[in-house]
Amino acid sequence: MTIAQIVLSDLHLGARDSLLTHVLGGGEIAREPSPVLAAFAAGLRATLGDREKPQLVLLGDALDLGLSPFGDVSKAFLQLIDAFYPENGQEIFRRDIVYIAGNHDHHLWRMAQDHRFVTQLQDGEIPGDLEHITPIIGQPTHGCRLMESLIAQRPHLAGASVRIAYPNWGLADADRKRAVVMHHGHYLDGMYRALSNMRGFLEQTPARPATMHQLEAENGPWIDFLWSDLGSAGEVGGQTGSLYQTMLSAGASHDFAESITRRLTGGLNAKLGINPQMQLKYGITLDNLIRAGVDLTAGRAAERQREGYGHVLGEAEIDDIGWYLGQPMAAQLREELGELPREMQFVFGHTHKPFQDELMVDGYATPVGVFNTGGWVLDEPTLMPVQGCAAMLISDELEVASLRLFNDPTDGTMAPVRVEGSGRVSRLVDDASEAVAGAADEWAAFSSEVHGRIVAEADRRVRDMLDQSNHAVREAAE
Structure with a gap:
């Protein structure tokens, strides 16, 4: 048994608060990899040894396009390439990278959609619309032109490719009746299904789409509009970080939603003479519609996946996973494979809370990992x-194991890097655990680097918050 793929998600390259982005003292992005990234690469290299190189799968939000300028993101991506594919050193991965776009980098999928549409026009065709989704199973055919253009700046990597899939990509073994499907995870979060929620509210129909095509067609433009491009929006984009943090706090998000609603309804009345209490349909007033729309996007979003201090999943998130696996994903898998796999493993990111477990999902014969x-x-x-x-x-037999790298050191100590499974018997867990143990020194050095960076970043954030608070107090006193 060999490790065929290694999946990384939520790197947020280019973001100042990413542990992987190397930022110099003056605030500019460095050329060389950060100490954390270099130590991570060393741990992987020692663990894999002389084994066959695995494929690198980037599972969304690898690039922080939603909150960081394209230039910073591009430089940080080259830091990753230099760490994993050094010119004068051992390359860790195969040169055919798979990229599954998320929410902060949804723009990459939009670029691929546009390129495919224009290419078809140049071939004399006029497609009915953009290609909303790609097949789950099979080699992706869309090239990620941004990443491939950056890799081209490293001549020793001639021929390397980055193929993009969206919103899912997976592997299937018909003989073993197994499959592994990967999705960034944003569509498990109601914030990113806002337009479907609005449609369901207006039409009194189920808000959660039944197919992947409907899910992306309804919500892709919303994600692109608010979550994937603002890193290059100058000062306005710079304020998006504050908005994003607000959305992650239930209390602050509720106040924010109420403020937006009052401003919208008050502005319509004062400037346009539109009465917010005017009825639209089925007794629904304009005020009801605006309040529901804002609450579905800004308000309830904070009550979802990232706000929990002590848990990785709540009942609502488990229900959303069941819907996603049991309806739109199951429909596409049946269309592509003819039937659902007997053994299913699902990998996602987005929440920034690592875990592994098994869930019973309607339609699947056995619990889903x-x-x-x-x-x-x-x-x-x-x-x-x-x-x-x-x-x-x-x-290569489609078993999945989690290489647990770190959790926040709330008690001042870092748990060692280790391999864990979902609970079932797994040869991969046993083999990978042995390989990680053989690289104990490299992983201990990695843990030390991560610990130092987390503590430093947390201290910096506290100082920034205190500075902002003191500034606000001084302004109020004046």
Whole structure:
């Protein structure tokens, strides 16, 4: 058994609060990899040894396009390439990378959609619309032109490719009746299904789409509009970070939603003479519609996946996973494979809270293995015990194991890097655990680097919050 793929998610390259982005003292992005990234590469290299190189799968939000300028993101991506594919050193991965876009980098999928549409026009065709989704199973055919253009700046990597899939990509073994499907995880979060929620509210129909095509067709433009491009929006984009943090706090998000609603309804009345109490349909007033729309996007979003201090999944998130696996994903798998696999493993990120477990999902014969990658950024100034990061290992027999890299050191100590499974018997867990143990020194050095960076970043955030608070107090006093 060999490790065929290694899945990384939520790197947020280019973000100042990503543990992987190397930022110099003056605030500019460095050329060389960060100490954390270099130590991570050393741990992987020592663990894999002379084994066959695995494929690198980037599971969304690898690039922080939603909150960081394209230039910073591009430089940080080259840091990753230099760490994993050094010019004068051992390359860790195969040169055919698979990229599954998420929410902060949805723009990459939009670029691929546009390129395919224009190419078809140049071939004399006029497609009916953009290609909303790609097949789950099979080699992706869309090239990620941004990443491939950056890799081209490294001549020793001639011929390397990055193929993009969206919103899912997976592997299937017909003989073993197994499959592994990967999705960034944003469509498990109601914030990113806002337009479907609005449609369901207006039409009194089920808000959660039944197919992947409907899910992306309804919500893709919304994700692109608010979550994937603002890193290059100048000062307005710079304020998006504050908005994003607000959305992660239930209390602050509720106040924010109420403020938006009052401003919208008051402005319509004062400036346009439109009465917010005017009825639209079925007794629904304009005020009802605006309030519902804002609440479905800004208000309830904070009550979803990342705000929990002590748990990785709540009942609502488990219900959303069941819907996603049991309806739109199941429909596409049946269309592509003819039937659902007997053994199913699902890998996602987005929440920044790594875990592994098994869930019963309607339609599947056995419990589905569910694995979360966590993430490489700090979401809050305070450390959270459930926040952390993992890399997913996929074997050539489609077993999945979690390489647990770290959790926030809330008690001042870092748990050692280790391999964990979802609970079932797994050769991959045993083999990978032995390989990780053989690289104990490299992983201990990695843990030390991560610990130092997390503590430093948390301290910096606390100082920034205190500075902002003191500034606000001084302004109020004046």
